[in-house]
Amino acid sequence: MPDIRNEIDMNKFMSEHAFLFGKSAFFHDESPEIIVCKCKITNINTGKVIHDDTYEVHAFLNDYLVHSEVHEDHSVTKSPSDNLGLKTNPLWYRVLKDIGKDNITKFTEERRKRHASKTNKKEIDKIREQQKGRSKKLEELFTAKLEVFNIDAIKNSKNKILRGKIRRSQTIYELNAYTTILLMEEMKLAN
Amino acid sequence: MPTKGYVVIASTKVFFYLSAINLIESIKEFDKNAQVTLYTEERFLDGQEWVADQVEFIDNHTRAKLKGMALTPYDHTFYIDADCEVVHNDISTVFDLFDDNDIVFTALPDDRAYCFAQHYFPGGKLHLCGAVCLYDMTKPIVREFMNDWYDLTVEQYAGRWWPEDINLYPKNLSRWDQFSLWWLVNKTPKYKDLKIGIFDDDSRWNYYSSYRAGHNTLPVVIQHYSALKSGVQESLGV
Numbered sequence: 001m002p003d004i005r006n007e008i009d010m011n012k013f014m015s016e017h018a019f020l021f022g023k024s025a026f027f028h029d030e031s032p033e034i035i036v037c038k039c040k041i042t043n044i045n046t047g048k049v050i051h052d053d054t055y056e057v058h059a060f061l062n063d064y065l066v067h068s069e070v071h072e073d074h075s076v077t078k079s080p081s082d083n084l085g086l087k088t089n090p091l092w093y094r095v096l097k098d099i100g101k102d103n104i105t106k107f108t109e110e111r112r113k114r115h116a117s118k119t120n121k122k123e124i125d126k127i128r129e130q131q132k133g134r135s136k137k138l139e140e141l142f143t144a145k146l147e148v149f150n151i152d153a154i155k156n157s158k159n160k161i162l163r164g165k166i167r168r169s170q171t172i173y174e175l176n177a178y179t180t181i182l183l184m185e186e187m188k189l190a191n
Numbered sequence: 192m193p194t195k196g197y198v199v200i201a202s203t204k205v206f207f208y209l210s211a212i213n214l215i216e217s218i219k220e221f222d223k224n225a226q227v228t229l230y231t232e233e234r235f236l237d238g239q240e241w242v243a244d245q246v247e248f249i250d251n252h253t254r255a256k257l258k259g260m261a262l263t264p265y266d267h268t269f270y271i272d273a274d275c276e277v278v279h280n281d282i283s284t285v286f287d288l289f290d291d292n293d294i295v296f297t298a299l300p301d302d303r304a305y306c307f308a309q310h311y312f313p314g315g316k317l318h319l320c321g322a323v324c325l326y327d328m329t330k331p332i333v334r335e336f337m338n339d340w341y342d343l344t345v346e347q348y349a350g351r352w353w354p355e356d357i358n359l360y361p362k363n364l365s366r367w368d369q370f371s372l373w374w375l376v377n378k379t380p381k382y383k384d385l386k387i388g389i390f391d392d393d394s395r396w397n398y399y400s401s402y403r404a405g406h407n408t409l410p411v412v413i414q415h416y417s418a419l420k421s422g423v424q425e426s427l428g429v
């Protein structure tokens with residue numbers, strides 16, 4: 001796409017090309033002065049497709065009609081020149097006419113909701129994954145406890161305190177530690 | 192004064208026996224006065240059965256659960272599936288929770304349906320969960336109900352009983368004792384006056400490890416591990 005910054009050039013460009021806009025156009029999230037749409041642009045004379053992709057149509061052709069100011073800290077601010085004013089981009093009107101402002105507004109809303117629900121779904125999925133992980137850990141710990149209670153020295157032990165400690169273990173490490181202590185106690189008793 | 196006690200049943204797999212031992216110890220930790228009867232198979236006994244107050248033998252079959260429930264030696268009985276663990280001392284209040292009901296269950300509500308293997312069927316919805324059950328055997332209707340639940344489930348598992356309309360009641364439901372329970376509660380006229388209740392904040396009385404957070408408002412009392420895969424059971428020497 002050529003970088004067209006004035007109304008005359010844009011009018012000329014539009015007269016030489018055919019435009020086909022996708023229906024799913026929407027106003028940009030951060031600026032209602034930009035329409036984002038699929039756009040196929042074909043040169044009428046040569047038949048060559050010069051653009052067939054997403055295109056941001058700005059409402060104003062203001063890029064060169066601005067007053068630039070460079071500050072001491074090297075930052076730059078730009079503001080539209082009062083003398084020249086902002087020129088409306090003719091392509092903007094074409095997009096509004098071809099797709100319809102209501103359609104663009106509607107699609108913008110739908111897209112916003114879809115994105116919000118995607119974000120929400122992502123968060124829910126994340127929580128569910130965490131819960132699945134927690135559930136898996138609980139199951140693994142429970143299984144490990146049963147395996148411990150299936151060890152001969154443990155199953156024959158009447159040491160209620162340490163058996164209770166094993167059962168109440170919250171992690172595998174705690175379980176291992178109390179299992180070891182109980183096994184040692186049982187070995188002492190056996191000796 | 193009615194006698195009160197817990198019934199735990201472990202049959203068919205060592206896994207359930209070891210789970211039952213763990214469960215009984217957890218009951219006794221949080222309810223110091225608990226009386227517990229363990230129904231199990233003689234072949235499983237490994238020296239740990241002393242944790243129960245009473246041990247009774249039962250046959251090697253999935254129907255053993257309902258037989259043990261019907262045989263309970265206690266007037267007021269709280270049955271808990273073997274693969275559970277008590278984790279809160281509110282367990283000691285369970286016998287105060289009849290609230291004028293004859294039998295109290297936990298529920299299978301829609302918002303937890305993601306966790307249940309089978310919930311809806313054309314003829315209805317399984318809405319009672321048999322994983323824990325508080326029941327009053329001093330009432331003849333409850334005794335009869337428990338025996339009928341056992342008898343009907345035996346017939347169902349053996350393929351000798353099933354409702355005629357298989358469009359409404361698909362045969363794949365026949366593996367669930369919840370279905371025989373559903374049938375008795377919903378389709379058996381003699382039990383229309385049986386008072387069946389659901390525990391308040393019921394998920395805490397049977398909290399499946401695969402439950403998502405937020406189903407309970409008060410702390411979990413009974414953690415349920417039935418999502419364990421058969422591989423785990425095999426690793427325990429079944």
